[in-house]
Amino acid sequence: MKRNVLIIGAGGVSQVVAHKCAQNNDVLGDIHIASRTQSKCDDIIRTVHDKSAMKENGVLRSHAVDATKPDQVAALIRETGVEIVINVGTAFVNMHVLEACIETGVAYIDTAIHEEPNKICETPPWYGNYEWKRRERCAQNGVTAILGAGFDPGVVNAFARFAIDEYMDEVKSIDIVDINAGSHGKYFATNFDPEINFREFTGVVYSWQGGAWQTNKMFEVGKEWDMPVVGPSKAYMSGHDEVHSLSANYPQADVRFWMGFGDHYINVFTVLQNLGLLSEQPVTTAEGLEVIPLKVVKACLPDPSSLAPEYTGKTCIGDLVKGTKDGQDVEVFVYNVADHKAAYEEVGSQGISYTAGLPPVAAAMLVASGEWDAKTMVNVEELDPKPFFTILDRIGLPTRVQIGGLGGIDQAWNA
Amino acid sequence: MKRNVLIIGAGGVSQVVAHKCAQNNDVLGDIHIASRTQSKCDDIIRTVHDKSAMKENGVLRSHAVDATKPDQVAALIRETGVEIVINVGTAFVNMHVLEACIETGVAYIDTAIHEEPNKICETPPWYGNYEWKRRERCAQNGVTAILGAGFDPGVVNAFARFAIDEYMDEVKSIDIVDINAGSHGKYFATNFDPEINFREFTGVVYSWQGGAWQTNKMFEVGKEWDMPVVGPSKAYMSGHDEVHSLSANYPQADVRFWMGFGDHYINVFTVLQNLGLLSEQPVTTAEGLEVIPLKVVKACLPDPSSLAPEYTGKTCIGDLVKGTKDGQDVEVFVYNVADHKAAYEEVGSQGISYTAGLPPVAAAMLVASGEWDAKTMVNVEELDPKPFFTILDRIGLPTRVQIGGLGGIDQAWNA
Structure with missing residues (x-):
């Protein structure tokens, strides 16, 4: 205590x-x-x-x-x-x-x-x-x-553990899918500190597949997921914290993380990255000032905390977990849906x-x-x-389950 | 003398x-x-x-x-x-x-x-x-x-004067078209100092039409021009120095300037502008450093003078001038084509x-x-x-004419 x-x-x-x-x-x-x-x-x-x-x-x-x-x-x-x-x-x-x-x-x-x-x-x-x-x-x-x-990492790790314990003898794969279908009404903004946000996507994408680390480039592997409530959403394989701990705890399973991105986000990100504006290495201006480009981009972007009042729409984050039970293939999707506007009304923050x-x-x-x-x-x-x-x-964050995988029988986790 | x-x-x-x-x-x-x-x-x-x-x-x-x-x-x-x-x-x-x-x-x-x-x-x-x-x-x-x-302003002003003096009693319109069909092989670069280059496109587009100044936004009015040598090229109405002096000297004519841009250039420009990265107003980073974003973008972009050795392809810049001669409508295109590689070989600069x-x-x-x-x-x-x-x-910059307008009878200006 x-x-x-x-x-x-x-x-x-x-x-x-x-x-x-x-x-x-x-x-x-x-x-x-x-x-x-x-x-x-x-x-x-x-x-x-x-x-x-x-x-x-x-x-x-x-x-x-x-x-x-x-x-x-x-x-x-x-x-x-x-x-x-x-x-x-x-x-x-x-x-x-x-x-x-x-x-x-x-x-x-x-x-x-x-x-x-x-x-x-x-x-x-x-x-x-x-x-x-x-x-x-x-x-x-x-x-x-x-x-x-x-939430991710965190709740999604618990989603995986729950799906495996309740529905499976053996786990084969864990795919974590994070879709923000909300809209902040700005031309472009990051939901977190841009310095942290962009760091997630500027390096190599690691996933755990076939019992080994696999590497890809960001935005190289994309897939459309037909998510509950928010509907079909494009997401890209990304590196994320929970891939590492889940792969250490369930080394027999493939563990992948998928982050949803719209084409507009990807375009802005690609332009900034290709121009070197996401770099954390200083450049020197013609006037001799030493500056880290990423910090200037951050100063130009909206403050993430300023987005909340106008943010509308929902997020859907969940785990598609596949495995076997009594020798049969089983599949379950454990997820949560949250609403930006409701979050703002309750605690003054976005979803x-x-x-x-x-x-x-x-x-x-x-x-x-x-x-x-x-x-x-x-x-x-x-x-x-x-x-x-x-x-x-x-x-405020109820857990739901779709038995049979995405689009399966939908119920509360403790129904 | x-x-x-x-x-x-x-x-x-x-x-x-x-x-x-x-x-x-x-x-x-x-x-x-x-x-x-x-x-x-x-x-x-x-x-x-x-x-x-x-x-x-x-x-x-x-x-x-x-x-x-x-x-x-x-x-x-x-x-x-x-x-x-x-x-x-x-x-x-x-x-x-x-x-x-x-x-x-x-x-x-x-x-x-x-x-x-x-x-x-x-x-x-x-x-x-x-x-x-x-x-x-x-x-x-x-x-x-x-x-x-x-060249523009400059040679294109002389092109207009020549077309009017030689072929017309009265001038009705002067359209100056500047196409750089060359390739520098970089993801993105400006051909001049980025500070000057971007300034041309961040403001209001002024053209002289119907005896008055007309305003448009940049990239609002685009048109494909079937240019000699370099072929069909998309260009956008832009503000440019010579529109002002030509409209003062030929107030009865519509005077417009068209600058060629590829979709990629426009996309990069649009992203940078919308994020505020082309601003000349200082921003303050989270660390308290005051920086002008445009100067950081400039520091990240290739030095324009570094482009010359790899630059290939041609430029085509000309004036489509319309008017009347003996009561008949006439049209003439006066232009020059220059080659990036030839320029580099002769004087060590791009076209x-x-x-x-x-x-x-x-x-x-x-x-x-x-x-x-x-x-x-x-x-x-x-x-x-x-x-x-x-x-x-x-x-090194020969002047040619297409009589009848773009695609007309092609000859040297003094043929």
């Missing part, structure tokens, strides 16, 4: 996390938000009070912290007395925040794999490059560290932040209740998915 | 000008090249010697000058004893160099309209905003100033620089001979086109 939460980061996802923690502060206790820029935390706290989101009276406080400094984070953990840290800051800080949690013995939850600012799309094993090197120390110190507990921000709060509640307090480092598919789905159903 | 030439600027066009002046130094006398960066002038001088381009022994010397300072330019004019200045520096320096020429009483020749760094595509009258305000002073001081004596750089040298030779020594400010259509064509034929 653990209580009191420290949220690291003050971006769009942090806002969702803060609202959902506030709505569940009877379970979670005190809530602290820390970021390099304290005023951003204060802005979030203001939106929580505007929506009267606190379930009961309690602590909701902002702090300034440089999350790249484990000592600063550890001091803040001690000062606030939190027992659970939800890290939704930039992926560049993961290892530093994790270190602070190990030092102080509190639970750690994040939503994306660690990245080093100067390395893009490193080669597999991704988790093995950083996080998993701390697994032994977590186990020794009895520290619960739940990696990748957003992409909403789907990313709810799951780590559900995970924190399961750590608080003891159900997910693993006392070691785990990825989400190593935990029981059912209590997770139960909380997600209740707080 | 004037002699000795000062070339302002050390870009791709300056290199062509220097080579052509050297090839004709028996007429032009001493040749001086000045730029902010003297070493760029030295580089050009080296290529002139590499090609043994000097017709006879003589002076060919580099200088450092800040061409935005009329005093510095005037001092250099006095020191070198030149009587003709060919200004092929950035369009931002025109008014300053012109001022120095008026002060010292020497002839001035340029190839593009003056621009202020902070203003893009000003409203008509363009020449009237700057150059023409000095016309009176040029006349009073007997200073010859030939404006826009490149776009070649077509822009030869005409001001021809103009200088006509000033030297007295035929174009107007002793006032003029645009090219106010001068006799025939001696201009005669020199251009000889030095």
Whole structure:
């Protein structure tokens, strides 16, 4: 049983996390938000009070912290007395925040794999490059560290575990499909920080097929998926965190990740990349100024958090899992549909932040209740998915299943 | 009769000008090249010697000058004893160099309209905003100033004058069509300084039709032209210097300029413009650095002068002029075809620089001979086109005519 939460980061996802923690502060206790820029935390706290989101009276406080400094984070953990840290800051800080949690013995939850600012799309094993090197120390110190507990990675890992446990003796393939069929009404925008967003697509695409890593170029392998609610959607094989952990836990299965992209997005991305404007290597202007092109592109693009008010439409993210049961081929699609406008009305964020921000709060509640307090480092598919789905159903992200695969018999996961 | 030439600027066009002046130094006398960066002038001088381009022994010397300072330019004019200045520096320096020429009483020749760094595509009258305000002073001081004596503006103004004088009693329309059917082999590049190049297309498109200025958006009006040698080519109505001077001299005619663009160019341009990356207004990066996006795009694109060695294919630029003769409708297309590879072999530059750089040298030779020594400010259509064509034929840009319009009887202009 653990209580009191420290949220690291003050971006769009942090806002969702803060609202959902506030709505569940009877379970979670005190809530602290820390970021390099304290005023951003204060802005979030203001939106929580505007929506009267606190379930009961309690602590909701902002702090300034440089999350790249484990000592600063550890001091803040001690000062606030939190027992659970939800890290939704930039992926560049993961290892530093994790270190602070190990030092102080509190639970750690994040939503994306660690990245080093100067390395893009490193080669597999991704988790093995950083996080998993701390697994032994977590186990020794009895520290619960739940990696990748957003939607994807996170909920989709639980979808896979659920499909396999409930419907199969043996799993053959896991295809994770992420479709955002929403519209923000801008010429072009990224849903997350452009620096992180573009990094996902500028490197090699890794998938796990036939028991080995396969490499492709981005946008090389595309496929149309006939998704529930949002309909036929084109998606492209991409590298993504969960491909690595699922392939390590289910090495006998093919594991692929498919990200939906419209032709317009691909065109803009292709132009920028071919011109060198997505580069993180500095160029020098004729006037002698040294500039990183990607940072200028980011400055020109809409701030992702500004998209929420006008965002309409839905997201559909799910796992098509194939395997065998009693010698017969079986196929099941486990998924969620979320609505951008509904997310904005509830927590003032767009649907992409909403789907990313709810799951780590559900995970924190399961750590608080003891159900997910693993006392070691785990990825989400190593935990029981059912209590997770139960909380997600209740707080805003219901899980559904199509038995027989895409277009099969559609029902709630616990029907 | 004037002699000795000062070339302002050390870009791709300056290199062509220097080579052509050297090839004709028996007429032009001493040749001086000045730029902010003297070493760029030295580089050009080296290529002139590499090609043994000097017709006879003589002076060919580099200088450092800040061409935005009329005093510095005037001092250099006095020191070198030149009587003709060919200004092929950035369009931002025109008014300053012109001022120095008026002060010292020497002839001035340029190839593009003056621009202020902070203003893009000003409203008509363009020449009237700057150059023409000095016309009176040029006349009073007997200073010859030939404006826009490149290819377009420049040769195309002479094409129009020639078509009207030779074939018509009355002119009804002048359509200038500029097609570069060459290939530089890069994903994307501009043929001139990207800063100047993009400025041409980011503002309102002005054309003179029905005796009044008409406005359109860039790429709004497109048309396929079946051009000699290069074949059918898509071109779009654009704003261009010569539309203004020709409409002032032939107000009864519709005057339009059409620039050829491939779909790929338009796509890249559209993406960059819509994202705000062609803006000359600074943006601030997340790290607090103030940057002008266009300058970063420029730093990422290939240096236009680097394109020459691999450039292949041809340009075709001409005027379709319509009018009446003895009460009958008549139509004539006056044009030139130039070859990128041949240009590179002769002067080490690509065809776009070649077509822009030869005409001001021809103009200088006509000033030297007295035929174009107007002793006032003029645009090219106010001068006799025939001696201009005669020199251009000889030095590398022959003029041809299709009588009856595009696809008509094809012959040399003086056949």
